[in-house]
Amino acid sequence: MSALLVIGDVVTDVVALHDGPAATGTDTPADIALRPGGSGANTASWAARLGADTRLLARAGYDTGEWHAAELAKAGVRPHLRIDPERPSAVVIAMVDATGERSMLTNRGASGHIGVGDWAPALLDGVGHLHLSAYTMFAEPGLELARLAMREAAGRGISISVDPASCGPLRAFGPERFLRETAPAGVVIPNLEEALLLADATDPETAARTLSDRYGAAVVKLGAGGAVLARDGRIVAKAAAPAVEVVDSTGAGDAFAAGFLVASMAGCAPGEALRKGCEAGAAAVAQVGGRPEPGTLPY
Numbered sequence: 001m002s003a004l005l006v007i008g009d010v011v012t013d014v015v016a017l018h019d020g021p022a023a024t025g026t027d028t029p030a031d032i033a034l035r036p037g038g039s040g041a042n043t044a045s046w047a048a049r050l051g052a053d054t055r056l057l058a059r060a061g062y063d064t065g066e067w068h069a070a071e072l073a074k075a076g077v078r079p080h081l082r083i084d085p086e087r088p089s090a091v092v093i094a095m096v097d098a099t100g101e102r103s104m105l106t107n108r109g110a111s112g113h114i115g116v117g118d119w120a121p122a123l124l125d126g127v128g129h130l131h132l133s134a135y136t137m138f139a140e141p142g143l144e145l146a147r148l149a150m151r152e153a154a155g156r157g158i159s160i161s162v163d164p165a166s167c168g169p170l171r172a173f174g175p176e177r178f179l180r181e182t183a184p185a186g187v188v189i190p191n192l193e194e195a196l197l198l199a200d201a202t203d204p205e206t207a208a209r210t211l212s213d214r215y216g217a218a219v220v221k222l223g224a225g226g227a228v229l230a231r232d233g234r235i236v237a238k239a240a241a242p243a244v245e246v247v248d249s250t251g252a253g254d255a256f257a258a259g260f261l262v263a264s265m266a267g268c269a270p271g272e273a274l275r276k277g278c279e280a281g282a283a284a285v286a287q288v289g290g291r292p293e294p295g296t297l298p299y
Contacts, residue, residue, distance in 0.1 A: 002128025008040010251290020
C-alpha cells in the first residue's frame with residue numbers, strides 16, 4: 001500500500017476531566033493530563049497504528065518541538081516537523097465533562113504559521129493519498145500551503161481528502177469559501193454540525209448527498225450514531241458505532257478519519273471502510289487524549 005501524507009497541526013493538549021460545571025472565581029476539582037495532540041497529528045498517529053506508512057507535515061514550537069517529534073516517531077509516524085525558533089507549540093486546554101463532551105481553549109502557536117516554506121515536492125514521493133486537516137487553512141500562510149499541496153497532489157494523480165476540523169473557525173472562514181478552496185479534494189469528512197453548515201442542510205443524509213455532489217464522496221461522522229457515506233449524490237453505506245463507555249471525545253473524529261482512510265487505501269468496500277472508521281473512533285473515546293495509547297487497536 002502506498003503512503004499517506006497528512007498535513008495538519010501538532011498541539012500540546014491539556015485535558016481536564018471534571019464532573020460538574022466549572023465554578024467561576026474558585027477551584028473546580030479535575031483530573032488533568034498532558035498529552036500530545038493536534039487533529040492532523042492524531043490522524044497520522046492512528047493511521048500509523050493501523051499499519052499505514054504515514055507521514056505528517058506540521059510545525060511545532062521551540063518549547064516542545066523535540067518532544068512532539070519523538071512522540072510522533074514513537075507512534076510510527078514519519079514526522080516532517082519544522083521547529084519554529086520564535087514561537088511556542090500550539091496548546092489546547094480541553095475541558096471534558098462527565099459525558100465525555102469537550103470544550104476547548106486554543107492557542108494556535110507555531111501551527112498557525114505553517115506555510116509554503118515548509119513544503120517540498122518530495123513529500124509526495126511514494127504517496128497514494130493526501131489528507132488535509134482544515135485547521136491548517138484557517139490562517140493565510142497555511143491556506144497557501146494547502147493550495148500548493150492539493151495542486152501538486154492532483155497533478156500527480158494522488159487522491160485527496162479534507163476534514164473541515166471545527167465548526168467555529170469553519171463558519172468564520174465561510175462555508176462557500178471552504179467549498180471553493182477544497183474543490184480538488186475527492187472526499188470530505190465532516191462531523192454532523194460541519195456537514196449541515198457546509199451543505200446548508202437539516203439532516204445528515206441530505207448533507208452527505210449534497211456534499212458528495214461537490215466532492216465525489218462525503219463521509220458524515222455522527223459520533224455515537226455511527227456514520228454515513230454518500231457518493232455522487234446517493235447514500236452508499238451506513239455504519240453503527242460500537243457501544244463503548246465514553247471517557248474523552250478528544251480526537252475521535254481524527255481517529256475515525258484514519259480508520260476510514262487506511263481501510264479505503266487498502267481496497268476495502270465502502271461499508272467496511274466506514275465500519276473501520278467507526279471502530280477507530282470508538283477506541284479513541286474510550287481513553288484520555290487524542291492519540292492511540294500503547295497497544296490500542298480498534299481491530
